[in-house]
Amino acid sequence: MTADHQLHHERILVTGGCGFIGSALVRRLVGADGRCVANIDKLTYAGDIANVAAIAAHKNYVFHQVDINDLAAVATVFEPFRPDGVIHLAAESHVDRSIDAPETFVRTNVLGTFNMLHAAHAYWRNLPAAEAARFRFLHVSTDEVYGTLGATGSFSEETPYRPNSPYSASKAASDHLARAWHATYGLPVIVTNCSNNYGPHQFPEKLIPTMIIAALEGADLPVYGAGENVRDWLFVEDHADALCCALSRGLPGETYNIGGRAERRNIDLVRDICALLDGALTDSPHRPHENLIRFVADRPGHDLRYAIDDTKMRTQLGWQPSRTLASGLQQTVAWYLENRDWWMRHRDQRYDGGRLGLNHLSHDRKDRRHAG
Numbered sequence: 001m002t003a004d005h006q007l008h009h010e011r012i013l014v015t016g017g018c019g020f021i022g023s024a025l026v027r028r029l030v031g032a033d034g035r036c037v038a039n040i041d042k043l044t045y046a047g048d049i050a051n052v053a054a055i056a057a058h059k060n061y062v063f064h065q066v067d068i069n070d071l072a073a074v075a076t077v078f079e080p081f082r083p084d085g086v087i088h089l090a091a092e093s094h095v096d097r098s099i100d101a102p103e104t105f106v107r108t109n110v111l112g113t114f115n116m117l118h119a120a121h122a123y124w125r126n127l128p129a130a131e132a133a134r135f136r137f138l139h140v141s142t143d144e145v146y147g148t149l150g151a152t153g154s155f156s157e158e159t160p161y162r163p164n165s166p167y168s169a170s171k172a173a174s175d176h177l178a179r180a181w182h183a184t185y186g187l188p189v190i191v192t193n194c195s196n197n198y199g200p201h202q203f204p205e206k207l208i209p210t211m212i213i214a215a216l217e218g219a220d221l222p223v224y225g226a227g228e229n230v231r232d233w234l235f236v237e238d239h240a241d242a243l244c245c246a247l248s249r250g251l252p253g254e255t256y257n258i259g260g261r262a263e264r265r266n267i268d269l270v271r272d273i274c275a276l277l278d279g280a281l282t283d284s285p286h287r288p289h290e291n292l293i294r295f296v297a298d299r300p301g302h303d304l305r306y307a308i309d310d311t312k313m314r315t316q317l318g319w320q321p322s323r324t325l326a327s328g329l330q331q332t333v334a335w336y337l338e339n340r341d342w343w344m345r346h347r348d349q350r351y352d353g354g355r356l357g358l359n360h361l362s363h364d365r366k367d368r369r370h371a372g
């Protein structure tokens with residue numbers, strides 16, 4: 001473990017464990033932590049069994065290809081596995097796709113979370129007292145539920161919810177369900193709201209892989225609007241560590257904000273990536289990669305700035321990230337350079353790099369790719 005806390009739980013049911021963050025968590029739980037994990041994942045376009053190849057044959061790991069919208073199927077996983085913790089990550093996660101097809105987001109993120117809470121409650125209320133007291137349901141959410149910030153300030157756990165995209169609205173709804181299952185039924189639920197993650201195995205549609213892959217191909221680097229939007233970046237393994245910390249030390253009914261204290265404007269982040277590629281690919285005909293940057297139509301409803309006040313995680317739970325943005329970004333760029341097969345397979349089979357999320361701006365459809 002990268003932090004000094006001990007993971008108290010032994011048998012953990014993870015949903016969305018074949019996605020970007022879920023797979024980092026599962027690799028860590030089964031590998032470094034030696035825990036038993038049952039992974040529920042539908043394997044949507046964003047889920048990849050290869051993301052957990054490193055631990056797939058481990059005796060402590062079991063995979064269920066199950067849709068969380070299927071309550072009966074979800075319920076059958078609980079009793080035989082007998083988890084003492086659930087970490088719920090399965091979701092539709094891409095803002096631009098939520099603009100084009102919001103129904104899937106409502107179904108999976110809201111109704112799917114309802115199913116997880118319902119199944120967990122049915123299992124938990126029949127546990128012997130000592131096991132019930134130990135059980136936790138960790139609902140993994142986003143800082144996007146708080147809406148947007150201006151040039152100053154940060155989101156605390158007390159910030160009112162003001163989601164602006166179909167994605168963030170669906171996550172906000174799921175957070176409210178999680179909270180209600182604690183208040184009404186006593187289910188020991190913890191909610192975490194985390195800032196933007198980055199790192200290995202992130203699907204090619206998201207900002208950082210989009211830029212790395214386009215630069216390698218010598219294609220335009222499509223920066224939304226003027227590139228002024230600010231995000232607070234956290235390396236995915238630090239998020240996985242924070243989730244383990246929140247599961248072990250968090251108090252039922254509480255919410256914890258998780259962030260990297262690493263704010264960066266999109267345009268600056270893209271320039272950072274270009275500089276890393278310039279350094280790594282000294283023979284590239286596309287150097288300096290910064291010359292590939294193009295400003296494209298902005299995302300509808302694009303939140304200007306997110307920043308996390310993570311004081312509660314740090315002071316009450318003793319967590320802090322282990323990497324700087326500079327070191328994590330270097331590691332991420334290196335991973336995409338070394339794992340071309342991984343992202344080329346996704347580009348060939350699942351996502352061609354085209355612009356998403358301009359549903360109502362048909363005249364802008366000529367813009368290729370996106371920076372979501």
Ligand SMILES: NC(=O)c1ccc[n+]([C@@H]2O[C@H](COP(=O)([O-])OP(=O)(O)OC[C@H]3O[C@@H](n4cnc5c(N)ncnc54)[C@H](O)[C@@H]3O)[C@@H](O)[C@H]2O)c1
Nearest residue numbers: 016018019020021042043044046047067068090091093197
């Ligand atoms: N990526 C971020 O920056 C970020 C930040 C904060 C919070 N989060 C939250 O963390 C979680 C994971 O995000 P991610 O970036 O790893 O997402 P992802 O899109 O990479 O992975 C999502 C996973 O969920 C699975 N899934 C989707 N619908 C499902 C369904 N109906 N049934 C079962 N499995 C299903 C997919 O197959 C995939 O493996 C999400 O809940 C997201 O809202 C993400």
